[in-house]
Amino acid sequence: MPRRHVKLHARPPQEVQGEAVDVLVRRGLDDLRRELDVPPSFPPDVLAEAADVVRRGPSGSRVDATDVPFVTIDPEGSKDLDQAVHIGRLGDGFRVQYAIADVAAWVQAGGAIDDEARRRVETLYAPDGRTPLHPPSLSEGAASLLPDQVAPALLWTIDLDAAGAPVQVGVHRASVRSRSQLTYTGAQAAIDDGSAGETLQLLREVGLLRQAAERARGGITLPTPEQVVEQGADGVWTLGSRATLPVEEWNAQISLLTGMCAARLMLDGKVGILRTLPDADPRDVQRLRLSAHALGVPWPDGATPGDVIRDLDAANPRHAALLTDATSLLRGAAYVAFDGELPAFTMHAAIAAPYAHTTAPLRRLVDRFVGETCLALSAGTPVPDWVRDALPELPGLMSAGDKHAAELERGCLDLVEAALLTGREGQVFEGAIVDVRADRDEGVVQLRDPAVRGRIEGAGLPLGEDVRVRVVEASVPQRTVRFALADDQADSASA
Structure with missing residues (x-):
């Protein structure tokens, strides 16, 4: 279902202890990066190697697929374009052609770029810029699937039947040329007003079929808007809540489809690396059912958690309170490598199928190795030794990299939340209680504006209810905010 998109309006700059919020945020972000050891730049040998491979061009032979009218669909301003898509009809089914940036054509195993990528693991994002996995001359230049640029790619060809189920899968090296770089908002507008070309029209059709298949499998998607930190042209920092557009979800289904096909190839070949997630603990499911009952959210007989969650509106x-509670169902994600013997557990519970990361090699380390594995298995050739040699260490690298990225993302949000509320201690805001920890007399409140989520203290917090709260503390150095119920609400809670 469509999700609400909340956008904060810019405010006049706030002066805090003689310093503008902008200064506080920028200093805080620099401190956070130093604290988390985020690399400020690439070493000279990495930049030199990148410049050299760009001059020489990509390695390997490939078929010419520049006649296929691919398009990319990404957030506005993106330059590190991993994927380009084309969809056509094939009888009563569909042919999905999905071009993934061929990073291995530029990155030599054991070279300086490869070594640095294994240290970085993934691209890191902060409000004032990104820390890329690969040098920008590659990730935002020669290796990116930019419009009208001939670039090397791993070309997945996935034939689907009328119900959107894959019936034939292949992947090979190709040269591709994207025709257009579309944004999510532009693509959605074209679909809505009927001006979209065939690929976008069929993206909607295939996306809906794949979403129906996900529901039938019992997959779980949390419809939770993400918090977004932005800085306007006037230098004012804002914190908003961004919900995905339907076209983003349909586009994501193509990526999920490819990841599921990659997993199947690797399982059949008994070599590769999967992204796994265990089934939810039955106690967590039962607790979620009780929470739904307490909150007055219907849970029909026979409905799965995915059925209930799918129809929730975070607004x-x-x-919103039930969605916060539902995150407990998605704990324990891991990477599992195997070579010769299948792992004991191969499923990703949220997708309800085996799955592998393979569609973002410019931004995530493991995808390059999955892509090369699938390329060899599809061709019936041996998986390269450099890939097999890396498999045992990849789960540990990816786990550490994911944790690092999550710490940076959370730290950035905490910092901006604290900066926006610094100097506003004692002020009252409207929000909703989205989590309660009764044993500690505390919970989590989500403000309406600004879109801050923070810890609230007090007994008898009304889960899932609108409340008025008072800012108790906002510390930029500690990156913390604390709230309490406003006096009139506190009296009601204790009555």
């Missing part, structure tokens, strides 16, 4: 305070 509804009771639904």
Whole structure:
């Protein structure tokens, strides 16, 4: 279902202890990067190697697929374009052609770029810029699937039947040329007003079929808007809540489809690396059912958690509280490598199928190795030794990299939240209680504006209810905010 998109309006700059919020945020972001050891730049030998491979061009032979009218669909301003898509009809089914940036054509195993990528693991994002996995001359230049640029790619060809199920899969090296770089908002507008070309029209059709298949498998998607930090042209920092557009979800289904096909290839070949997620603990499911009952959210007989979660609207305070609770169902994600013997557990519970990361090699280390594995298995050739040799260490590298990225993302949000509320201690805001920890007399409140989520203290917090809260503390150095119920609400809670 469509999700609400909340956008904060810019405010006049706030002066805090003689310093503008902008200064506080920028200093805080620099401190956070130093604290988390985020590399400020690439070493000279990495930049030199990147310049050299760009001059020489990509390695390997490939078929010419520049006649296929691919398009990319990404957030506005993106330059590190991993994927380009083309969809056509094939009888009563469809042919999905999905071009993935061929990073291995530029990155030599054991070279300086490869070594640095294994240290970085993934691209890191902060409000004032990104820390890329690969040098920008590659990730935002020669290796990117930019429009009208001939670039090397791993070309996945996935034939689907009328129901959107894959019936034939292949991957090979190709040269591709994207015709257009579309944004999510532009693509959605074209679909909505009927001006979209065939690929976008069929993206909607295939995306809906794949979403129906996900529901039938019992997959779980949390419809939770993400917090977004932005800085306007006037230098004012804002914190908003961004919900995905339908076209983003349909586009994501193509990526999920490819990841599921990659997993199947590797399982059949008994070599590769999967992204796994265990089934939810039955106690967590039962607790979620009780929470739904307490919040007045319907849970029909026979409905799975995915059935209930899929229809929740995060703009509804009771639904937002249940969504917060539902994150407990998605714990324990891991990477599992194997070579010769299949792992004991191969499923990704949220997708309800085996799955592998393979569609973002410019931004995530493991995808390059999955792509090369699938390329060899599809061709019936041996998986390269440099790939097999890396498999045992990849789960540990990816786990550490994911943790590092999550710490940076959370730290950035905490910092901006604290900066926006610094100097506003004692002020009252409207929000909703989205989590309660009764044993500690505390919980989590989500403000309406600004879109801050923080710890609230007090007994008898009303889960899933609209409340008025008072800012108790906002510390930029500690990156913390604390709230309490406003006096009139506190009296009601204790009555």
